[in-house]
Amino acid sequence: MNPLLKKNVPLPLYYQIEEYLKQKIEEEEFEAGRMIPSERELSERFEVSRMTVRQAVTNLVNAGVLYREKGKGTYVAEKKIEQPLKGLTSFTEDMKKRGMTSSSRLLAFDVIEAPRDIREKLNLEEGKKVYGIQRIRMADEKPMAIENTFMPKELLPDLSEEIVQGSIYNYVEHELGMAISQARQIIEARAADEEEANYLNIPPHSPVLHIERKSFLAHNVPFEVVKSTYRADRYKFITDIDR
Amino acid sequence: MNPLLKKNVPLPLYYQIEEYLKQKIEEEEFEAGRMIPSERELSERFEVSRMTVRQAVTNLVNAGVLYREKGKGTYVAEKKIEQPLKGLTSFTEDMKKRGMTSSSRLLAFDVIEAPRDIREKLNLEEGKKVYGIQRIRMADEKPMAIENTFMPKELLPDLSEEIVQGSIYNYVEHELGMAISQARQIIEARAADEEEANYLNIPPHSPVLHIERKSFLAHNVPFEVVKSTYRADRYKFITDIDR
């Protein structure tokens, strides 16, 4: 029996071939732009039919790991550019990816009646309470952003300052079992007002990057509105687009 | 011969089956959440082998149109929510979506030796030529942004002012048959310099939104670098995130 594949294991052969190919690419035995063995070659080597090899290769082509050229061969694709901000990242994760340490100073943790714009953005009725959390976010010990977070009290009845000091997203996803599925961000340039300039330790009227993020749970339930003001001299927003 | 498929036409059978299924879904003969005929049923109806039907269905599953449940059947997926600004949009499309008319004033259309930063971003060797295109972008007849586009001459040897006045993306995709697959954008806030303020008709040192976009063709071939400067009082950047 061919020792390359385990035929007594419940893993499909095509899946094992996928793993084999991915590993060889990882080990750079098959390099980007180089051809991998042909389908017929692989089918002989693994002692499986060519259709089985094709299933493995097709999956990797769909995943963007390989690409085929008719009459020529199948090649290893260039790695996709790294997705720094794909998905939702917390400030902490974001700074970590940028190679900076992050810390934060809690300025306010209140339960307030939702102001009108927040109420509308969170689809709340008049009089409903929200958490209003204000923090200074620091990167490498220096101020990076002011962050104002609003979340409906009814969705998180037991939110505390301690939890806020840790990872709110972690708490929501793992403790409460709610998944944040989508978000929309609106990004604009502004001039810092006196208060912002003061907190961020920059001259008044300096340009700042203002980001408003609205996050949704499953079924498009609004979950939070975060208004952030970043120092423009320290922060650039990066976003990748796949078509 | 089975009249449902044209066997004397160069279109693959699996492709014709895909089209058939998509049409039935479009016509709501197969509704969301409802089961489509089984693979065996389809293979009999079309008088093709089941593997051919599977190829069609697999493609639609990968495209998110259908989903399979082992032992039960194959179902029509719910339509995805429309992504307003997902994907790469041209200035024209962007303004259209925002309900504004767009126009543009060409300030420069040059072929120049690539400056160092552009050369590095486009992976070009020293001395290679690039198009340098400068435009004022107007929305509702008023200045909205300054746009500086750089594209390698070798990728588009026959680019002309006329093409630039139209849709470059259209030209690239449909005339040249190259597909733009990915892009990265870096967004930051700045204070407008004298020249920018002048072109955009805003006070000097006003905040502006600076967006640098780098687009890629297939296989991560860099295709263009666009540096845009938007009036912050008129433009907000919106981005949606799916997890």
Add this chain to the structure above:
DNA sequence: GTTTTCTAGTTGTCTATACCAGTATGATAT
């Protein structure tokens, strides 16, 4: 009535084969 077993139907995996359609290369004819 409740539980278990059977059965028919579904998708999942896999084989062995065939022929088509592009590509590259070397032999051959000009």
Add this chain to the structure above:
DNA sequence: ATATCATACTGGTATAGACAACTAGAAAAC
């Protein structure tokens, strides 16, 4: 030297069948 052709590769499409894994419901056993 330069075309042209033959050939031997590559991936693309398609067949007919087999058995496995899973689901739902009907039939049988209790």
